[in-house]
Amino acid sequence: MVEHKTNETDASTAPSSFSHERFKWYAVLTQSGMEKKAKATLEERIKKLKMTDYFGQILIPTMTIEKIDESGKKKKVEQKMMPGYLFVQMDPVHKATFGCVKDTPKISSFIGSAANQDPKPVPDEEISRIFNRAAEATKASPAKPVTAFEKGEKVKVIDGPFTNFVGDIDEVKADKMKLRLLISVFGRATPVELEFSKVEKLKDGE
Known part of the structure; x- marks a missing residue:
């Protein structure tokens, strides 16, 4: 059995x-x-x-x-x-x-x-x-300066299980310093909530 x-x-x-x-x-x-x-x-x-x-x-x-x-x-x-x-x-x-x-x-x-x-x-x-x-991904990342993000903007995940994934910002929760991203997983747009410190804006050419 x-x-x-x-x-x-x-x-x-x-x-x-x-x-x-x-x-x-x-x-x-x-x-x-x-x-x-x-x-x-x-x-x-x-x-x-x-x-x-x-x-x-x-x-x-x-x-x-x-x-x-x-x-x-x-x-x-x-x-x-x-x-x-x-x-x-x-x-x-x-x-x-x-x-x-x-x-x-x-x-x-x-x-x-x-x-x-x-x-x-x-x-x-x-x-x-x-x-x-x-x-x-079990430890908190060091505090980083707050960056302004906007809905619809593309960002790159730099920490956690989705590291190096690129997602579209669906919602900015400024009061909680969190973002709701849409990341493609198994060909489907999947919502993921991450702290500001876990992402960065895309650099030119990325």
């Missing part, structure tokens, strides 16, 4: 191995802000349908980072890497697994799915890259 992972797992504590001889990884889109609820509901549904043998790990792409508050003290904060995403490891040969996931409340769809076709799996290497890079 396959052990079904029911514990909450973020990117900073994700297993070192993401491969399995029978299972494949799939990227699932959830309702906004409902990643944890969708994960818990899917786990309950898997147990209810007695399908634990056909599912492996279910991971939420988040990471725990250290931030410095106004008093200068460090604190650990959970931060979403890819809002609205859930990664599910399952057996694609057993077709009922797709229906189990798709019919779960708070889950919208598979990423990369086409009409009358099974969704395309995400390579193990890509899953490993996403979570292992996030595991390294």
